[in-house]
Amino acid sequence: MNEIPILRVEGYSKHFELHEQGKIIPSSCDVNLNVYSGRLTALIGPTGAGKSTVLKGIYRTYLSTSGRLLYRTVSGHEVDLAQADEHSILELRRTEIGFVTQFLHALPRQATEDVVAQPLFQKGMGRSEARDIAHKMLAAMNLPERLWGISPATFSGGEKQRVNLARGLVSHPRLLLLDEPTASLDPKTTERVVRLIEDLKNDGVAMLAIFHHPDLVERMADDVVELEPPLSIEKVLKEIA
Amino acid sequence: MSASYPFGFLNEYAKKEVRRSTLKAVAIPGYQVPYSSREMPMGRGFGTGGLQLTLSLLGKGETLKVIDQGSDDSVNAVNLRSFIEMTCEGINTTTKTDEADFIQSRHRIPETALREDQLIVLQVPYPDPLVVVEPSEDKRKILHGEADYSRLLVKLYEDIVKFDEITISHRYPTRINGHYVIDPSPIPRWDVPKLNQSKALILLGAGREKKIYAVPPYTKAEPLAFEDVPFRVENFSDENGQRRSCQRCGCTSSFLDEFVDSKTGKKVYQCSDSDWCDAQGSASVAEGRTPGATDEYPPTNIEQVVVANG
Amino acid sequence: MDKVLGVKNLSKVYGPGCASCFELTGPEHDTNICPNCRSVVAAHDVSFDLYKGEILGIMGESGSGKSTAVKCLYFDHEPSSGRATFFDEGRQYDLFNLNAAQQRRLANHRFGMVYQNPHLGLNFDITAGGNIAERLLMSEVDNFSEIRGRATSLLSRTEVLPERMDELPKNFSGGMQQRVQIAKALVTNPPLLFLDEVTTGLDLSVQAAILDLIMEIQQEKDTAMIVVTHDLGVIRLLAGRTLVMKYGRVIESGLTDQILEDPQHAYTQRLVASAL
Numbered sequence: 001m002n003e004i005p006i007l008r009v010e011g012y013s014k015h016f017e018l019h020e021q022g023k024i025i026p027s028s029c030d031v032n033l034n035v036y037s038g039r040l041t042a043l044i045g046p047t048g049a050g051k052s053t054v055l056k057g058i059y060r061t062y063l064s065t066s067g068r069l070l071y072r073t074v075s076g077h078e079v080d081l082a083q084a085d086e087h088s089i090l091e092l093r094r095t096e097i098g099f100v101t102q103f104l105h106a107l108p109r110q111a112t113e114d115v116v117a118q119p120l121f122q123k124g125m126g127r128s129e130a131r132d133i134a135h136k137m138l139a140a141m142n143l144p145e146r147l148w149g150i151s152p153a154t155f156s157g158g159e160k161q162r163v164n165l166a167r168g169l170v171s172h173p174r175l176l177l178l179d180e181p182t183a184s185l186d187p188k189t190t191e192r193v194v195r196l197i198e199d200l201k202n203d204g205v206a207m208l209a210i211f212h213h214p215d216l217v218e219r220m221a222d223d224v225v226e227l228e229p230p231l232s233i234e235k236v237l238k239e240i241a
Numbered sequence: 242m243s244a245s246y247p248f249g250f251l252n253e254y255a256k257k258e259v260r261r262s263t264l265k266a267v268a269i270p271g272y273q274v275p276y277s278s279r280e281m282p283m284g285r286g287f288g289t290g291g292l293q294l295t296l297s298l299l300g301k302g303e304t305l306k307v308i309d310q311g312s313d314d315s316v317n318a319v320n321l322r323s324f325i326e327m328t329c330e331g332i333n334t335t336t337k338t339d340e341a342d343f344i345q346s347r348h349r350i351p352e353t354a355l356r357e358d359q360l361i362v363l364q365v366p367y368p369d370p371l372v373v374v375e376p377s378e379d380k381r382k383i384l385h386g387e388a389d390y391s392r393l394l395v396k397l398y399e400d401i402v403k404f405d406e407i408t409i410s411h412r413y414p415t416r417i418n419g420h421y422v423i424d425p426s427p428i429p430r431w432d433v434p435k436l437n438q439s440k441a442l443i444l445l446g447a448g449r450e451k452k453i454y455a456v457p458p459y460t461k462a463e464p465l466a467f468e469d470v471p472f473r474v475e476n477f478s479d480e481n482g483q484r485r486s487c488q489r490c491g492c493t494s495s496f497l498d499e500f501v502d503s504k505t506g507k508k509v510y511q512c513s514d515s516d517w518c519d520a521q522g523s524a525s526v527a528e529g530r531t532p533g534a535t536d537e538y539p540p541t542n543i544e545q546v547v548v549a550n551g
Numbered sequence: 552m553d554k555v556l557g558v559k560n561l562s563k564v565y566g567p568g569c570a571s572c573f574e575l576t577g578p579e580h581d582t583n584i585c586p587n588c589r590s591v592v593a594a595h596d597v598s599f600d601l602y603k604g605e606i607l608g609i610m611g612e613s614g615s616g617k618s619t620a621v622k623c624l625y626f627d628h629e630p631s632s633g634r635a636t637f638f639d640e641g642r643q644y645d646l647f648n649l650n651a652a653q654q655r656r657l658a659n660h661r662f663g664m665v666y667q668n669p670h671l672g673l674n675f676d677i678t679a680g681g682n683i684a685e686r687l688l689m690s691e692v693d694n695f696s697e698i699r700g701r702a703t704s705l706l707s708r709t710e711v712l713p714e715r716m717d718e719l720p721k722n723f724s725g726g727m728q729q730r731v732q733i734a735k736a737l738v739t740n741p742p743l744l745f746l747d748e749v750t751t752g753l754d755l756s757v758q759a760a761i762l763d764l765i766m767e768i769q770q771e772k773d774t775a776m777i778v779v780t781h782d783l784g785v786i787r788l789l790a791g792r793t794l795v796m797k798y799g800r801v802i803e804s805g806l807t808d809q810i811l812e813d814p815q816h817a818y819t820q821r822l823v824a825s826a827l
Contacts, residue, residue, distance in 0.1 A: 019817030020824075060806055062813040086806055087602060090791050107788055109763050121770050387652055391688035395677055398684045401695055402717055467695035 004072070005034035006175055006206040007058070012067035012082075014053050015230075026230035027053040031067070033208075033225040035175065040197065040207040042217045045227035051210045054227070055177045057082070058208070059099045060089045071097070074174060094122055099177040100168030104160045106152055112163055113138065113148045119171035137166040140196060142189050157184040169196060176200065178209035182216065194220060249296040250328040255279050259297035259453070263444060266455035271417030272385075273368050278451040288321060288347055289448030291364035295345045298360070298444075301331035306341035311349040311498070311513035321345065338516050348411070350432040352495050352517040355441035357458065363426045365447040368454060370414040370424040390414075390422050394465060401470055413472075414465045417456055422465060425456075430474045431496040436462035477510070487512045490521035554638050555743055555775040556601040556624075561633035563619050566590030568631070576798060578818060583614060583798040594619040594799045597633070603742070604773040608790030608807060610780060612822075616799035617779045621745045623647075624777075625664045626654045637661070639742060659689045663736030663774075667748035669728035672735065673720050679706065679731045680716035686738050705734040709764060726757035733761070737768065744776045750785060762788055783826045787811055795819050 009031055016025040028050030035041045043051045056062040058069050064082040072078050074096060079088065093099075098119075106115045113134045114121075120130035138148055141162040147155070152163045161184045168176065178197075182190040197207065197220060211217050217224060249256060255277075262276040281289040299305060305325060309318040313336040322334055325345075335341055338353040344361040355361060371381045374392040384390070393414055400407050411427040415436060425433060426445055436443060436456045443456040456462055464472040477485045477497055486493045488509045495517055497510040512518035564572060569588040576583050576592040583592045594616035601607050611617040623630040624646065635646040639661055649657070658664075666672040673682050683702040692698055706716050709730040711723075720728050729749055736744060746765065750758040762785060769776060778789050786793055786807055793810045795803040795818070803816045814820045 016813070017815075019820055056812070061808045063805075063809060063815065086792050087600075087605075089806060090605070105787065107759075107763050107766055109759055383651075387655065389655075389689060391685050392674075394688040394693075395681050395685045398688070398695065398698065399678060399681050402678070402680065402699075467698075468693050470695045 003036070006037050006072050007035040007208070008068075008070040009033045009054065009058070010068045010070065012054060012057055012064060012069060014050065014057055014062055014065050028057065028227065029230045031225075031227060034223070035206045035208045036222075037174070037206045038201050038204045039222040040201060040209055040220050041223040041225060042221035043208065043210050043225055043227060044214075044217060046229055049227040049229050051227055052179055055099065055179050055208065055210065059093070059097065059177060060084075071175065094119075096174045097177070098168050098171060098173035098175070099179075100165055100181050101179050102161075102164075102183065104152060104164045106163075109151055111149050112143070112152050112155075115152060115163055116166045116170055119167060123171065133170055134166065137170045138162075140192060141166050142192060158186065158189070161185060162189065165193060169200065172200075172203070172205065174204075174206060176205055176207045178207060180210050180212045183212045190216075246328060248301075248329060249299065250281075250324075251279060251293065251296050255293075256297040259293055262453045263294065263298070263455065266444070266453050267442070267457050269421075270457050270460050271421030271423045271454060273421075273423075273452040273454045275451055276453055278448045281448065282324075283320070285449035286366065287317060288345070288364040290446030290450075290453070291345050291347070291362045291448075292321060292325070292446075293448060294362045294444055294446040294453065295325060295343065296328065298362075299325070299329055299332060299343055301329075302333075303342040304333040304335050304340055305329075306335050306338060306344045306516075307346070308344070308349065308351070308515075309347040311351075311496070311517075312515045314515065317347065336516050337520075338514075348427045348429075349496070349513060350428055350435045350443075352512070352514040353520075355439065357440045359441040361441055361443050363428065363443065363445045365424070365426040365445045365450070365452075367412075368424055368445070368447040368450050368452040370412070370422055385421060388420050388422075390416075390465070393422065397465060397467070401467070406473075407466065407470065410475075416461075416463045416465060418460050421454075423454060423456070425462075429496060430464075430472070433462070433464050433472070434474070438462075485510045487518060487521070490518045492518070492521045495521075553603040554600055555603050555605075556638070557634075557636040558600075558620065558624070559598050559634045561597040561620055561623060561635065562595045562631045563593045563616075563623060563628065564590050564595075564631045565593060577800050578797040578802055581798070583616065592799045594623075594796075597794075597796075597801055599794060599801075599804065601743075601775050601777065603775055604769065605792070606769060606776045606778055606790045608778050608780065608786040608793035609796060610783070610786050610793055610822075611796035612781055614798065615781075615796040617781075617796050618747050619799070621664075621747055621777055621779055625662060625745055626658055637743070659686070660739055661741050661743065663739070663741040663744040665729065665732045665736050665744070665746045665749045667751055669720065669725070669732055672732040673728065675720050677719070678717045679711060679720055679723070682720070682731060683735050683738050686735055690739055701738060702734075705738055706731070709734040709737075710760065724757075726753050726761065729753065729757075729761060730764070733764065733768075737772075737774075740772065742775060744774050745779075746776060747779045748781070749778075751780070751782070758785075765789060783811065783823065795822070 012028055012031040014028045031054055033041060043054060045051055053062060057064050058081055060081060069081040070078050071081050113131050116134035116137060117130040120133060143162050152160055165181055182193050258276055262274045266274045279293060281292060283289060307318045307322040309315040312318060326334060338351040342359060346361060347364045369381060370393060371384055375381050375384060397407050411429050412424050413430050413433050414422050415425050415433055416422045425436060438459050440458055442458055445454050466472040479485055484493045485497060487497060489511050492512055495512045495514060498513045499508060499510055502509045567588050568590050571587050572585040572590055572592055573595055575586050585592060597620050609617045622628045624635055630647060637644040637646055644657060680702045683705060684698045687698050687701060703713055703716060707713055711727055711730050720731060750761050768774060780786060790807045793807045794801050795810060797818050803810060803819045810819060811823055814823050
């Protein structure tokens with residue numbers, strides 16, 4: 001257990017400006033939280049509170065409107081993910097920060113085992129070694145072996161989610177962001193995932209997660225952060241001004 | 242000969258230009274030097290390029306030999322020789338290679354090794370080997386300048402893919418002094434090794450195409466090939482693997498012409514180089530020498546691998 | 552990380568040009584034709600860096616100028632102004648100030664280019680294998696078996712049947728012609744590869760196969776690539792970072808997933824929303 005947070009989110013806010021429609025859509029508002037190695041922080045709150053937005057902001061899929069996202073890299077430096085240059089972000093994504101989203105993006109013909117092994121290929125690992133690790137992870141996810149050699153494009157939602165998870169977990173990042181990782185899974189598989197996450201915790205991986213079920217929050221979260229729905233537009237505009 | 246024509250038919254300015262172009266050609270081995278090819282009293286395609294070189298360089302008291310496909314007797318050789326005799330008063334002519342100071346030839350280099358004090362002019366129809374792969378002269382000049390002959394080499398590659406060997410028979414592209422690749426004129430592959438480290442100066446003149454180029458003495462001349470598919474000369478073996486001989490003099494080491502005997506209707510082989518053939522015949526009679534034994538061209542570092550089947 | 556290419560303020564104007572060309576053109580004016588002198592400002596002020604092993608996407612609609620930068624970098628066209636520096640094996644090359652011979656040397660040995668139109672990238676008078684051999688012969692390989700071997704292995708790597716390597720490209724389908732182009736571009740193992748709309752016009756299944764191939768190659772060889780396309784799907788799959796261009800200007804640039812999910816510029820938002 002480490003008292004120095006691996007990630008400090010300070011005053012993170014995000015709104016979207018839609019030019020065509022002339023609208024401002026508020027999302028996360030003044031979020032403050034810490035994430036620690038070996039511990040899982042859960043984000044809770046009603047729909048529209050901007051939970052996914054926080055994860056995406058950390059991963060830099062979204063640009064921040066304001067606030068700081070201070071991440072401590074493996075070398076001990078603290079970098080503000082909101083301001084870091086693109087190459088640094090790409091490098092962090094490759095080596096330190098993982099994100100399991102709700103969508104599976106894969107090349108059209110890539111075999112499932114390669115989709116999962118991809119992060120390892122990118123780290124320079126040899127193909128067969130990477131695939132072995134991928135196989136173990138897929139087995140842990142309860143995905144039948146007959147599916148490993150074909151593309152996940154035709155899989156069911158639950159199957160795709162397992163592939164997604166396998167890929168997210170296989171590269172063993174220092175910080176793992178999880179967006180409703182068990183939403184489409186049956187109880188048995190959910191249980192396996194829970195145990196895998198526990199294993200990762202023991203290995204020192206820091207996690208920030210959104211769970212769809214309060215029970216999971218109960219079981220897995222070491223810290224809980226509640227987000228409130230965004231301020232009204234007027235208040236948002238006042239904040240920007 | 243009318244007194245209004247100068248020595249060598251061409252006026253002094255014309256000759257000067259040819260000589261300057263020749264100097265430049267010798268200074269840049271293999272580079273095609275453009276020059277203002279004059280109108281000659283014979284059609285293009287009959288050796289006007291070679292002729293202009295000869296007329297510009299030949300001097301009184303020098304001895305000239307003219308051959309066409311190795312023969313001093315063919316119509317073209319005879320006509321050229323007469324014209325040169327007529328316009329260059331005071332020169333001598335000969336059919337014997339070793340008596341000549343100056344040789345003008347169409348499509349062959351003599352079998353007898355040339356000496357340092359001799360000079361040979363070859364008649365060239367198309368000077369640029371790249372013309373088959375690049376129609377624009379501008380672009381060809383750039384390719385030559387950068388020694389980029391990849392497209393020519395691709396042609397060789399495709400030959401090997403299709404026929405298992407390079408099928409170019411004459412005008413074999415040859416790299417001079419490590420840079421420019423030339424078309425050595427329609428001499429057979431047999432003659433290409435003679436360009437390498439030649440003791441004599443070799444000049445090439447194209448009249449219609451208006452280019453003069455040179456292979457200076459003691460210069461590297463490497464026919465294009467691949468490391469593992471080397472250059473090969475013609476093979477003159479019969480069906481039993483026996484090297485054919487000249488039916489006239491018995492020589493088994495010269496380039497042979499193949500023709501049909503008008504009396505018997507059979508294929509016969511005879512030395513292409515008529516002076517060589519004469520020398521073999523008389524030598525073996527006069528001195529009891531074995532036909533074919535002569536001075537050789539300087540050793541080359543190009544493998545002359547004899548092809549197994551033609 | 553190793554920088555491979557640095558481009559600064561690249562501009563290309565077709566036509567006489569005048570002092571107001573840049574002020575009067577661009578996305579705000581909804582045109583890239585100067586109302587004053589009728590010159591076409593194909594690209595203005597394009598700047599970016601490219602690192603080893605990275606794929607940069609340049610996205611835009613027709614007339615955006617997305618191909619212009621790449622054509623200048625591959626020396627097909629001369630830029631009107633700007634600098635481009637290529638970093639290779641410890642040396643730096645100021646691309647636009649090299650002479651023609653130096654440029655050709657770099658283009659032949661260190662760059663690869665795949666055009667949308669195979670007629671620009673392939674010699675249709677020689678066989679598929681011959682096209683690849685030609686590139687090797689330009690880099691002074693002179694062993695026939697080695698050339699044949701490398702051409703064969705690259706063509707099979709790009710899934711062109713070895714039985715067809717001695718055929719002329721005109722007998723191939725569009726997708727296969729593209730694959731021969733890719734093989735030809737890769738044969739010298741270039742550290743920098745340009746791909747200009749390489750899947751546009753191809754059937755979807757063929758597109759998928761070619762995109763797969765490009766990704767694999769990038770993973771295997773760590774080649775830096777610039778992918779020019781108008782297709783968001785291609786950008787999403789291939790590019791880590793993307794530039795969005797309109798009327799010759801770069802209007803937005805950033806991480807690809809950020810551009811696609813959180814576009815800032817009005818035009819980018821419209822583009823992303825319009826994707827099927």
